Amino acid sequence: MYWSLWTLLQGCLMFVNGLAVLNNERFLEKYGWGFSQIGGGSNNMTEGPGALKTQVVGLLHAVAYLRVPLIALNSLVIFVKLLFG
Numbered sequence: 001m002y003w004s005l006w007t008l009l010q011g012c013l014m015f016v017n018g019l020a021v022l023n024n025e026r027f028l029e030k031y032g033w034g035f036s037q038i039g040g041g042s043n044n045m046t047e048g049p050g051a052l053k054t055q056v057v058g059l060l061h062a063v064a065y066l067r068v069p070l071i072a073l074n075s076l077v078i079f080v081k082l083l084f085g
Contacts, residue, residue, distance in 0.1 A: 019063045024061075033056070
């Protein structure tokens with residue numbers, strides 16, 4: 001089996017799908033990665049050890065807004081896989 005750009009794009013899509021299904025209340029808050037534990041965006045942590053965590057939490061919340069485009073992309077990938085195998 002060979003790697004192609006299409007395989008890489010499918011892998012990225014699956015990764016983003018995994019991030020999109022994480023529930024803030026049931027999973028992220030439980031482990032300290034929730035939006036309320038960062039401060040709701042009020043404190044500006046741009047340096048130090050908390051900066052990476054703040055950026056990751058921001059990414060997780062941004063991906064949550066991409067659910068509708070993700071449905072369209074997943075449908076497109078399924079359609080292409082059905083047509084071309």
